[in-house]
Amino acid sequence: MGKLSMDDVFKALAKPLPDFEIKPGKTALLLIDMQNLVSSKPLLQEALNEGLPEREVREALREYDQRVSKAVKNARRILQACRKKGYDIVHIKLGAQTSNPRHTAKINRKADLIVPMDAEKGRFLDEVKPAKGELIFPKTDGGAFTGTNLDFVLRNMDIESIIVAGFLTDQCVLATAICGADIGYDVLLVEDACTGTTKENHDSVVKLAKDVFLKTKSTSELMRII
Amino acid sequence: MGKLSMDDVFKALAKPLPDFEIKPGKTALLLIDMQNLVSSKPLLQEALNEGLPEREVREALREYDQRVSKAVKNARRILQACRKKGYDIVHIKLGAQTSNPRHTAKINRKADLIVPMDAEKGRFLDEVKPAKGELIFPKTDGGAFTGTNLDFVLRNMDIESIIVAGFLTDQCVLATAICGADIGYDVLLVEDACTGTTKENHDSVVKLAKDVFLKTKSTSELMRII
Amino acid sequence: MGKLSMDDVFKALAKPLPDFEIKPGKTALLLIDMQNLVSSKPLLQEALNEGLPEREVREALREYDQRVSKAVKNARRILQACRKKGYDIVHIKLGAQTSNPRHTAKINRKADLIVPMDAEKGRFLDEVKPAKGELIFPKTDGGAFTGTNLDFVLRNMDIESIIVAGFLTDQCVLATAICGADIGYDVLLVEDACTGTTKENHDSVVKLAKDVFLKTKSTSELMRII
Amino acid sequence: MGKLSMDDVFKALAKPLPDFEIKPGKTALLLIDMQNLVSSKPLLQEALNEGLPEREVREALREYDQRVSKAVKNARRILQACRKKGYDIVHIKLGAQTSNPRHTAKINRKADLIVPMDAEKGRFLDEVKPAKGELIFPKTDGGAFTGTNLDFVLRNMDIESIIVAGFLTDQCVLATAICGADIGYDVLLVEDACTGTTKENHDSVVKLAKDVFLKTKSTSELMRII
Numbered sequence: 001m002g003k004l005s006m007d008d009v010f011k012a013l014a015k016p017l018p019d020f021e022i023k024p025g026k027t028a029l030l031l032i033d034m035q036n037l038v039s040s041k042p043l044l045q046e047a048l049n050e051g052l053p054e055r056e057v058r059e060a061l062r063e064y065d066q067r068v069s070k071a072v073k074n075a076r077r078i079l080q081a082c083r084k085k086g087y088d089i090v091h092i093k094l095g096a097q098t099s100n101p102r103h104t105a106k107i108n109r110k111a112d113l114i115v116p117m118d119a120e121k122g123r124f125l126d127e128v129k130p131a132k133g134e135l136i137f138p139k140t141d142g143g144a145f146t147g148t149n150l151d152f153v154l155r156n157m158d159i160e161s162i163i164v165a166g167f168l169t170d171q172c173v174l175a176t177a178i179c180g181a182d183i184g185y186d187v188l189l190v191e192d193a194c195t196g197t198t199k200e201n202h203d204s205v206v207k208l209a210k211d212v213f214l215k216t217k218s219t220s221e222l223m224r225i226i
Numbered sequence: 227m228g229k230l231s232m233d234d235v236f237k238a239l240a241k242p243l244p245d246f247e248i249k250p251g252k253t254a255l256l257l258i259d260m261q262n263l264v265s266s267k268p269l270l271q272e273a274l275n276e277g278l279p280e281r282e283v284r285e286a287l288r289e290y291d292q293r294v295s296k297a298v299k300n301a302r303r304i305l306q307a308c309r310k311k312g313y314d315i316v317h318i319k320l321g322a323q324t325s326n327p328r329h330t331a332k333i334n335r336k337a338d339l340i341v342p343m344d345a346e347k348g349r350f351l352d353e354v355k356p357a358k359g360e361l362i363f364p365k366t367d368g369g370a371f372t373g374t375n376l377d378f379v380l381r382n383m384d385i386e387s388i389i390v391a392g393f394l395t396d397q398c399v400l401a402t403a404i405c406g407a408d409i410g411y412d413v414l415l416v417e418d419a420c421t422g423t424t425k426e427n428h429d430s431v432v433k434l435a436k437d438v439f440l441k442t443k444s445t446s447e448l449m450r451i452i
Numbered sequence: 453m454g455k456l457s458m459d460d461v462f463k464a465l466a467k468p469l470p471d472f473e474i475k476p477g478k479t480a481l482l483l484i485d486m487q488n489l490v491s492s493k494p495l496l497q498e499a500l501n502e503g504l505p506e507r508e509v510r511e512a513l514r515e516y517d518q519r520v521s522k523a524v525k526n527a528r529r530i531l532q533a534c535r536k537k538g539y540d541i542v543h544i545k546l547g548a549q550t551s552n553p554r555h556t557a558k559i560n561r562k563a564d565l566i567v568p569m570d571a572e573k574g575r576f577l578d579e580v581k582p583a584k585g586e587l588i589f590p591k592t593d594g595g596a597f598t599g600t601n602l603d604f605v606l607r608n609m610d611i612e613s614i615i616v617a618g619f620l621t622d623q624c625v626l627a628t629a630i631c632g633a634d635i636g637y638d639v640l641l642v643e644d645a646c647t648g649t650t651k652e653n654h655d656s657v658v659k660l661a662k663d664v665f666l667k668t669k670s671t672s673e674l675m676r677i678i
Numbered sequence: 679m680g681k682l683s684m685d686d687v688f689k690a691l692a693k694p695l696p697d698f699e700i701k702p703g704k705t706a707l708l709l710i711d712m713q714n715l716v717s718s719k720p721l722l723q724e725a726l727n728e729g730l731p732e733r734e735v736r737e738a739l740r741e742y743d744q745r746v747s748k749a750v751k752n753a754r755r756i757l758q759a760c761r762k763k764g765y766d767i768v769h770i771k772l773g774a775q776t777s778n779p780r781h782t783a784k785i786n787r788k789a790d791l792i793v794p795m796d797a798e799k800g801r802f803l804d805e806v807k808p809a810k811g812e813l814i815f816p817k818t819d820g821g822a823f824t825g826t827n828l829d830f831v832l833r834n835m836d837i838e839s840i841i842v843a844g845f846l847t848d849q850c851v852l853a854t855a856i857c858g859a860d861i862g863y864d865v866l867l868v869e870d871a872c873t874g875t876t877k878e879n880h881d882s883v884v885k886l887a888k889d890v891f892l893k894t895k896s897t898s899e900l901m902r903i904i
Contacts, residue, residue, distance in 0.1 A: 155558075
C-alpha cells in the first residue's frame with residue numbers, strides 16, 4: 001500500500017533488533033506452561049461447570065485445540081533438537097510451591113488462577129515433559145522472571161539468549177519474553193510453537209513485540225540453525 | 227453474538243481481576259516517557275533524515291499527533307487532580323544516566339534507541355513536567371521496573387497500586403504494567419491517557435491485558451474516584 | 453570505661469534501629485541451612501579426607517558441636533512455638549535444584565561448595581525439619597534473598613518482619629539478614645539459635661549488625677513475645 | 679600453632695575462593711560512600727549536638743580520622759590508576775533522590791540516617807570525587823545492589839568483577855560486597871582503602887569475608903595488577 005503507517009515512522013527512531021546467534025552453552029530453551037491446563041479437556045470441564053453452553057464451548061475449543069496441538073508438536077521438535085545439540089532446557093510451570101494459597105502470587109490469587117502443587121492439570125504435557133537433569137521452575141504469576149529465581153540461574157549458566165515457546169502468547173509468554181528482553185537477554189519467540197487465548201491475541205503480540213522486544217522465527221527456520 | 231470465543235472459555239479458568247481502591251498514600255501515579263521524543267516534531271525530523279517521503283510522513287503523524295495530544299491532555303488532568311489530593315507522582319523518563327552508551331540497557335542499544343542525558347528530545351513535555359519533590363526515574367530499557375530501582379522506592383513508600391499513563395502503550399507502558407502487576411501491584415491503565423505506535427497496537431494491548439494483568443478506566447471514570 | 457569509642461560517636465549520626473512487633477501473619481520464621489552438613493559428622497569425615505590430624509579435628513569439632521547443638525535446641529523451641537501460634541515457617545536449604553553444577557551459584561561453585569540435590573548431607577536436621585505445607589527454598593549461594601524467589605513469596609504473604617536462626621552466623625545467616633534488612637524487612641536475629649564458623653566470628657557479626665542492620669534477642673526473650 | 683581452629687576444619691568443606699583477573703572492560707571500581715559524612719568534622723558536630731564530651735569525642739575521632747585519611751589516600755591512588763587504564767568507575771553515594779523522606783529506604787529512615795539530596799555532608803570527598811562521565815548511584819539503604827539499579831547497569835556493561843573501596847567496612851561496604859558476591863560478581867576488597875566504624879569491626883569483616891565471599895588485597899598489591 002502506498003500509505004505510510006506510524007510503524008514505519010517509528011523505525012526512524014529505533015531500528016529493528018538485530019539477529020543474534022543461537023548456540024549451546026549460551027542459549028537456553030524456555031518452555032512455558034506446557035501443562036495439562038492448556039489442553040481442552042480441563043477447559044471444557046471448567047467451562048461446563050461455569051454453565052457455558054456445551055455445544056458452543058466445544059466449537060470454540062476445537063479451533064483452540066488445533067492451535068495448541070500444532071504448537072506442542074513444534075515445541076517437541078525443537079525440544080528434541082535442542083537436547084541432541086546440548087542446549088540447556090528450562091521448563092516453566094504454573095503451580096504452587098506449597099498447598100497454602102498465601103504463598104502464591106497476588107495477581108493469580110486475585111484471579112482465582114491457582115494451580116495446586118500436585119494437581120492433575122498442573123502436570124507437564126507428555127510430549128514435552130522434562131527429562132532428568134532439566135531445570136523446572138514452578139511459578140504462580142504470569143512472567144517467569146518476576147516470580148522465580150530464573151534470572152539468577154541463567155546468569156549462573158552464562159546464558160545470554162533464550163528461545164521461547166509455550167503458552168499463552170498473550171499472557172505468560174508475553175510477560176516472560178518482555179521482562180527477559182529488558183534485563184538483557186536476546187529473546188527468540190518461536191511463532192508457531194506457541195499460541196494465545198485467541199489467534200487474534202497471539203497475532204497482536206507477535207506484531208507488537210517483533211523487532212522491538214524480540215526476534216521471531218518459525219519452527220522450521222529455527223530447526224535450521226539449532 | 228451467538229458464538230462463544232476462547233476468551234469466554236478462559237474466563238472459566240480465571241476470573242477477571244477485581245477492582246481495587248485508589249487512595250493517596252497507597253496509590254502512585256506513574257507517567258511513562260512523556261517527553262519530547264513522543265511529539266511529532268522530532269519524529270518528523272528523524273523520518274525525513276531516513277529518507278521517508280515527507281507528505282506521507284506528515285499524514286501519518288497527523289493521526290498520531292491527535293492521539294498523543296489527547297493522551298497528554300488527559301494525563302495532565304489526572305496529574306493535577308492527583309497532586310491536589312496528595313497522591314505520589316512518579317515520572318519515568320527514557321534517558322541515559324551518563325554520556326557513555328555502555329551504561330545503557332542492551333535492548334535499547336541494539337535498537338539504537340538511546341536518548342542522551344541532556345538531549346532536547348529527552349525533555350519532559352511541558353504539560354506534565356515534574357514538580358519539585360516528585361520522583362524521576364531515568365531508564366534506558368522498556369519497562370520501568372526492570373531498568374530502575376522503582377520497585378525499591380515504591381516499597382519504601384508502602385505503595386500498593388499504580389495508575390499508569392503515558393507512552394507507548396505497546397512498548398514501555400506494556401512492559402512496565404505487566405511487570406508491576408506480576409510483582410504484586412494493582413495496576414490501573416488509563417486507556418485514554420496513553421497511546422501506542424498505532425491505534426491498532428494500543429487497542430490490542432488494552433484488549434489482552436485488561437482483567438488479566440490490569441484494570442482499565444477512562445480519564446473521566448478515574449477523575450470521579452481520585 | 454572512661455574512654456569513648458567510635459561506636460558511641462557514630463550513634464550521634466544514626467540511632468539504633470527501633471524494636472518492632474512480632475506477629476503471626478506479619479512475621480515469618482526463617483531457619484537457615486539447618487541441615488546435616490553443619491553437624492560434625494560430615495565435617496569430621498571431610499576434614500579427615502583432607503588429611504587434617506584426627507585428634508585436633510575432633511577437639512575443634514567438640515567445641516563447635518556444643519555451639520551447634522545449643523542453637524538447634526533453641527531453634528527447635530522457637531519453631532514449635534511459632535507453629536503453635538500460626539507464624540509462617542520458612543526453611544532455607546543449601547542444595548542444588550538439579551544434578552547439573554552449571555545450574556548452581558557461581559560463588560559456591562568457585563568454592564567447591566555444592567550440595568547435590570539428594571545428598572545425605574543436605575537433609576534437614578531432624579529436630580527442625582519442615583512440616584507439611586511449610587515453605588522450603590533450596591539455594592546454592594550464601595544469602596537466601598539473592599539466590600531464590602524468597603522475597604517474592606514473602607511479599608505475596610504480606611510478611612514485614614523475619615525472625616532469623618540457623619547457620620552460619622558469619623556466612624549465610626549474615627548474607628540473608630543484611631540483604632533482608634536493606635530491602636525493607638525488620639530482622640530479628642536470635643543470637644543463641646545460630647552460631648558461626650568460630651565463636652569469635654559469630655560474636656563479631658552480632659556486634660556489628662546489632663542495631664545497625666537488625667535487632668537481636670535470646671531465645672528466652674523471644675519466647676516471651678511469640 | 680598446634681591447635682586447629684574451626685576455620686581450618688571448614689576449609690575441608692569449602693575451599694578458598696580462587697583469585698581472578700582484574701581487567702578494564704570486565705572490572706569496575708566501586709567507591710562506596712566516600713562523602714563528607716565520613717569525615718570527622720560533621721561527626722564531631724553531631725556528637726557534640728548529642729551532648730557527648732568534647733575531649734573524648736576528639737580523641738576517638740583522631741584515631742578514626744587517621745584510618746579514614748589513609749583509606750582515602752589509597753582509594754585516590756587506585757582511582758587515578760583505574761582511570762588511566764580505562765576501568766569503569768562507579769561512585770556509590772548515600773543520599774536521597776528527592777527531599778521527601780518517604781522516598782528513602784525503610785532501614786535508614788528507622789535509624790534517622792537520611793542524607794538530604796543536596797546536603798553538604800552528602801558531597802563527595804574532593805580527593806575521590808567523580809569525573810565527568812563516571813557513574814553515580816545515590817542510595818538510601820546500606821548495600822548498593824539492593825537500593826539502586828547498579829546490578830542492571832553493571833550487566834549492561836558486561837562487568838564481571840568489582841574492586842571495592844570506601845566506607846564503612848562493617849556497614850555499606852559489607853552489604854554491597856556480600857550481595858555482589860552472591861549474585862555472581864568476583865569481589866576484591868581493598869583492605870587498606872576502606873575502614874570501619876572501629877578498627878576492630880573492620881578487621882572482623884575482613885577476617886570473616888576473606889576467601890568466603892571475596893578476595894582481599896592491599897592497595898600496593900592491587901596497584902601492581904591494575
